[in-house]
Amino acid sequence: MKILEVIGVTKRFGRVMALKDVSFTHFEGEILGVIGPSGAGKTTLVNLITGSLSYSNGDIRFGGGSIRDLKPHQIGQLGISRTFQVKPPLTKMSALENVMMGALFGRTERRRGGRAARRRAEEALDFLGLAGKKDIPIERLNGLERKRLEMAIAMAMNPKLLLLDEVMSGLNPTEIDVGVALIKEVRDTGVTILVIEHVMKAIAKVSDRVVVLHHGEKITEGPPEIVLNDRQVIDAYLGKRYKATAALSKTEKII
Ligand SMILES: Nc1ncnc2c1ncn2[C@@H]1O[C@H](COP(=O)(O)OP(=O)(O)O)[C@@H](O)[C@H]1O
Ligand SMILES: [Mg+2]
Numbered sequence: 001m002k003i004l005e006v007i008g009v010t011k012r013f014g015r016v017m018a019l020k021d022v023s024f025t026h027f028e029g030e031i032l033g034v035i036g037p038s039g040a041g042k043t044t045l046v047n048l049i050t051g052s053l054s055y056s057n058g059d060i061r062f063g064g065g066s067i068r069d070l071k072p073h074q075i076g077q078l079g080i081s082r083t084f085q086v087k088p089p090l091t092k093m094s095a096l097e098n099v100m101m102g103a104l105f106g107r108t109e110r111r112r113g114g115r116a117a118r119r120r121a122e123e124a125l126d127f128l129g130l131a132g133k134k135d136i137p138i139e140r141l142n143g144l145e146r147k148r149l150e151m152a153i154a155m156a157m158n159p160k161l162l163l164l165d166e167v168m169s170g171l172n173p174t175e176i177d178v179g180v181a182l183i184k185e186v187r188d189t190g191v192t193i194l195v196i197e198h199v200m201k202a203i204a205k206v207s208d209r210v211v212v213l214h215h216g217e218k219i220t221e222g223p224p225e226i227v228l229n230d231r232q233v234i235d236a237y238l239g240k241r242y243k244a245t246a247a248l249s250k251t252e253k254i255i
Pocket of ligand 1: 013016017036037038039040041042043044045
């Protein structure tokens with residue numbers, strides 16, 4: 001079953017074409033990786049799906065209906081939530097308060113009010129291993145804990161589709177393995193996940209299928225083991241001087 005369809009979407013910022021006629025389908029239960037070098041249009045794609053930015057051409061459908069003209073809060077209530085690459089500003093608030101905000105803006109808890117939101121927030125913190133940190137102002141959380149918090153906020157929205165924007169950047173290989181396991185655990189709770197990453201190794205491990213963006217265009221899509229060895233993909237990441245042979249291992253060294 002299709003959960004998300006991106007159909008011929010184009011987004012311009014003045015003379016910059018951030019996305020050019022991009023189309024792909026995301027199936028229910030699938031972990032779909034979206035990769036591409038910096039500036040490829042990955043975050044723009046998330047901003048369009050979540051209604052934070054409008055677009056001139058194309059359509060985005062969720063659960064069979066167009067979400068093109070919906071506001072971000074309506075899209076959140078339908079069941080799409082996201083993490084932000086930029087850190088949230090509410091750093092004096094506790095982890096629990098931040099996650100409760102997620103719950104209140106999400107799919108199920110807004111009508112049920114504070115107590116239900118608190119319960120869902122506590123569940124999300126517990127799931128992400130942050131139960132012991134719930135009363136701490138988030139400015140005192142370390143980098144890894146903040147990434148977990150971002151996921152807890154998104155999870156508390158009780159999404160059907162979760163968009164993760166570079167949640168594994170800056171992690172070491174051991175932490176990436178933890179992140180990958182966590183994302184799979186979230187999927188196993190019934191959430192469909194779109195993972196945006198710059199780190200190819202993480203994408204190779206976590207994705208069922210991968211879409212590659214480069215200069216705003218989709219250059220290929222398919223299973224990670226094929227896509228990450230694709231000549232065009234290697235060129236996009238590494239420049240043409242690298243040979244395609246043993247591409248994946250070379251790529252891993254670079255990142
Ligand atoms: N709000 C914006 N205003 C102007 N240009 C933007 C804006 N957001 C993104 N861009 C441009 O669009 C292109 C794609 O950016 P982005 O989607 O952030 O890439 P990625 O997340 O893949 O690194 C870049 O050239 C970037 O400078
Ligand atoms: Mg980005």
